[in-house]
Amino acid sequence: MPLIHVTLLEGRSPQEVAALGEALTAAAQEALGTPAEAVRVIVEETPAHHWFVGGRSVAERRASSS
Numbered sequence: 867m868p869l870i871h872v873t874l875l876e877g878r879s880p881q882e883v884a885a886l887g888e889a890l891t892a893a894a895q896e897a898l899g900t901p902a903e904a905v906r907v908i909v910e911e912t913p914a915h916h917w918f919v920g921g922r923s924v925a926e927r928r929a930s931s932s
Contacts, residue, residue: 868894869906875924876911883909 870890874883887907894905914925 867904867906868898868900869908870894871908871910873910873912875917876913878911883911 872886872890887909890907891902891905894900895902914928915923917924919927
């Protein structure tokens with residue numbers, strides 16, 4: 867049973883997250899020959915102020931580029 871764990875910055879719509887889950891499930895089916903019912907996908911959304919790039923949060927970087 868494949869488990870695919872994805873971490874994204876928050877802000878995507880429920881429809882976008884659902885589309886990602888469907889696409890990842892299909893990719894696992896194709897690549898591994900696994901039935902869809904056996905594929906597990908976990909999508910975690912992280913706030914921009916908890917995601918750091920080069921020592922600065924994404925929220926801070928976005929604010930300074932505006």
